[in-house]
Amino acid sequence: xxxxxxxxxxxxxxxxxxxxIPIQRLEENDAVAVVKRCIELGIxxxxxxxxxxxxxxxxxxxxxxxxxxxxxxxxxQSHDSEELSRHIELSLKRLGVDYIDLxxxxxxxxxxxxxxxxxxxxxxxxxKKAQADGKVRHIGITSHQLDVAKQAVISGRFETLMFPLxxxxxxxxxxxxxxxxxxxxxxxxxxxMAGGMVDKACVAIKYVLQFPDIVTIPGIEKIAEIEEIIKxxxxxxxxxxxxxxxxxxxxxTLGSRFCHRCDYCRPCTMHIPISTVLSMKSFYRRFxxxxxxxxxxxxxxxxxxxxxxxxxxxxxxxxxxxxxxxMKEQIEWYRELISNYKK
Numbered sequence: 001x002x003x004x005x006x007x008x009x010x011x012x013x014x015x016x017x018x019x020x021i022p023i024q025r026l027e028e029n030d031a032v033a034v035v036k037r038c039i040e041l042g043i044x045x046x047x048x049x050x051x052x053x054x055x056x057x058x059x060x061x062x063x064x065x066x067x068x069x070x071x072x073x074x075x076x077q078s079h080d081s082e083e084l085s086r087h088i089e090l091s092l093k094r095l096g097v098d099y100i101d102l103x104x105x106x107x108x109x110x111x112x113x114x115x116x117x118x119x120x121x122x123x124x125x126x127x128k129k130a131q132a133d134g135k136v137r138h139i140g141i142t143s144h145q146l147d148v149a150k151q152a153v154i155s156g157r158f159e160t161l162m163f164p165l166x167x168x169x170x171x172x173x174x175x176x177x178x179x180x181x182x183x184x185x186x187x188x189x190x191x192x193m194a195g196g197m198v199d200k201a202c203v204a205i206k207y208v209l210q211f212p213d214i215v216t217i218p219g220i221e222k223i224a225e226i227e228e229i230i231k232x233x234x235x236x237x238x239x240x241x242x243x244x245x246x247x248x249x250x251x252x253t254l255g256s257r258f259c260h261r262c263d264y265c266r267p268c269t270m271h272i273p274i275s276t277v278l279s280m281k282s283f284y285r286r287f288x289x290x291x292x293x294x295x296x297x298x299x300x301x302x303x304x305x306x307x308x309x310x311x312x313x314x315x316x317x318x319x320x321x322x323x324x325x326x327m328k329e330q331i332e333w334y335r336e337l338i339s340n341y342k343k
Contacts, residue, residue, distance in 0.1 A: 001014045001015065001016060001041075001042045001043070001230065001233060001234060002014070002015045002233070003015065003044075004212070004213050004214070004215060005186075005213070006102075006159075006160060006186035006188075006215060007159055007160055007180065007184050007185045007186025007187070008159055008184040008185070008186070009102070009137075009138045009159045009160065009186055011071055011101065011102070011138065011186075013044060013045040013071055013215050014042060014043050014044050014045055014215070015209070015214070015215055015216065015233065016043060016205075016215075016216055016217075016218070016229060016230060016233050017043060017044075017045030017046065017047060017188070017215050017216065017217040018035070018038050018043055018045065018046045018047065018217060018218075018220055018226075019047055019190065019217040019218055019219035019220060020046065020047055020048035020049070020052055020055040020056075020059060020219075021052055021055065021219045021286050021287065022219040022220060022221035022286055023035065023054075023055055023058055023059075023220070023221065024052055024053050024054050024055055024287060024288045024291070025221060025286075025287070025288050026221065028054070028058060028061075031054070031058040031062075032058055032061050032062045033062075033223065034062075034220060034221070034222065034223055034226070035058065035059055035062030035063070036062045037223045037226065037227075038220065038226055039062070039063070039066060039069055039070065041226060041227070041230050042230075043226070043230075044069060044070055044071050045070075045071045045073065045215055045217070046059055046063070046070055046071070046072055046073065047073040047074070047075075047162075047188070047217045048072075048073070048074050048075075048095075049074055049075045049076070049077075049106055050074065050075065050076045050077070050078075050087045050090065050091055050106075051075075051076075051077055051106065053288065053291065056074060056091055056094035056095050057094045057095075059072070059095060060094050060095040060096040060097070061096070063095075063096075063097075064096060067097060071101045071102070072095060072097060072100055072101050072102070073100070073101060073102035073103075073104060073140070073188075074091045074095070074100055074102075074103060074104070075103065075104035075105065075106035075140075075142060076088070076091075076103075076104075076105070076106055077106040077107055078123065079113060079116050079117065079122070079123055080123070081121075081122070081123055081125070081126050084123045084126050084127070085126050085130075088100070088103065088126075088127070088130050088135060088136065091103075092135060098134075098135075099134055099135055099136065099137060100135065100136050100137065101137050101138060102137070102138045102139075102140050102159075102160060103127055103130070103136040103138070103139055103140070104139075104140040104141055104142050104160070104162060105117055105123070105124075105127075105139075105140075105141045105142070105158075106142055107142055107143070107144070108141055108142065108143050108148060108152065109143050109144045109145040109148055109261075109263055110145065110148060110263070111147075111148055111151065113148075114148055114151060114152060114155075117141075118155065118157060124139075124157065127139055138159045138160065139157075139158060139159055139160075140158050140159055140160030140161065140162065140186070140188070141158045141160070141161055141162070142161070142162035142163070142188075142190070143161070143162070143163055144163070144164060144260075144261040144262060144263065144275070145262055145263055145264075146171050146172070146175070146176065146262060149161055149163050149172075149176055150175065150176060150179055153176070153179050153180055153183050153185050154179070154183065156183065158185060159185065159186060160185060160186040160187070160188055161176070161180055161185050161186070161187055161188065162188040162189075162190050162217075163176060163187070163188075163189070163190065164189075164190055164191040164194075164195075164260070164261070165177075165189040165190075165191070165192065165208060165211075165214075165216075166191055166192050166193065166194045166198065166204060166207065166208065167198075167203065167204065167207040167247045167250075167251065168194045168197070168198070168250070168251055168254055168258060169191070169194065169258075169260045171260070171262075172187075172189075173211070177211060177214065181213065186215070187211075187213070187214040187215075188214070188215050188216075188217060189208050189211075189214050189215065189216040189217065190217055192204050192205060192207075192208045192216050192217075192218050193218055193219070194254070194258070195261075195279065195282040195286070196219075196282045196285040196286050197254055197258060197282060198250060198254075200246070200250070201218075201225070201228050201229055201232065202232055202243070203239075203243050203246055203247050203250075205218070205229055205232045205233065205237070206232065206237045206238075206239050206243065207239070207247065209232075209233060209237055210239070219286055257321070257326065258319075258321075259274075259275055259278035259279055259321065259326070260319060261275040261279060262275075262318065263275050264316050264317060264318055265313035265314070265316050265317050265323060266313070266316075268312075268313060269308060269310055269312060270303070270306050270307060270308055271303065272300075272303050272304050272306070272307060272327075273300045273303065274304075274313055274323060274327070276297075276300045277300055277301060277303075277304040277327050277330050277331075278321075278323070278326055278327065278330060280292070280297070280301070280330050280333070280334055281330070281333065283297070284337070289341065292337075293338060293341055298338075301330070301331060301334045301335075304327050304330070304331055305331055307324060307327060309324055311324060
């Protein structure tokens with residue numbers, strides 16, 4: 001499999017990596033088997049997170065005795081110094097390793113959060129200390145918001161950026177990837193399958209493989225999935241005219257009904273986490289059922305039911321989504337889902 005240099009980290013990674021969200025849904029033995037098969041296929045970049053429940057532990061069990069074969073990336077959403085320090089130690093323990101190759105600030109999608117991270121006594125200092133102690137080798141950031149991601153790259157404080165890229169959400173292709181190249185920041189492509197909205201691996205993977213210097217991390221749940229993706233990657237794929245037409249048709253089907261999670265719609269006057277609500281079906285496909293029915297998600301859906309119907313979110317949405325209508329659909333779907341879950 002082709003390998004690339006991950007920006008100025010100088011880490012050499014396979015162009016296809018492993019996204020660690022879906023293995024939470026599996027029985028542990030099955031999850032470990034999936035990770036082991038990825039290693040056998042030559043994948044060396046594995047991404048997970050403190051927030052992904054069992055994911056770190058399962059990856060840790062799968063890589064035992066094979067540490068030299070893998071590049072491990074994990075992340076934390078915490079902006080509290082003491083908590084973040086605990087998260088680093090917990091990730092090391094769960095993964096069963098002495099160091100993390102790439103530690104990322106997770107889901108930074110507003111300027112206030114970015115500024116807080118970069119404060120002189122903020123959480124960046126905690127990760128820098130871990131780096132000095134040999135517990136972390138490189139520092140990155142993940143985001144869903146284009147302007148925040150661009151500012152993070154320009155800041156010079158991060159060695160990698162993880163951002164969504166797929167043939168539906170193409171914002172990164174025009175501005176963000178060229179900016180990363182200019183600043184020698186490694187680009188990690190998340191959501192190549194549009195967060196589970198696209199189920200045709202051939203066209204989805206071929207699209208992201210057009211970019212020769214990025215690593216793509218599809219979320220993998222089944223051995224057959226990664227075997228199919230590797231086969232596509234190793235076939236020197238060229239997008240056919242028929243596949244371009246297929247992408248166009250999928251975009252037209254999903255484009256007007258697909259939340260890109262850019263959060264331009266916020267702030268909401270009723271404090272509704274709009275992108276979370278609109279992404280619930282995607283979360284349900286990727287996360288364990290217990291996570292989707294957790295109090296935090298339940299609160300988000302309950303909050304959505306308080307929508308005042310003001311429509312301000314729709315005036316700010318760059319994709320002109322019918323947000324209010326879509327939220328109502330999600331609320332109805334979630335209520336039915338949770339009702340069946342309790343039976």
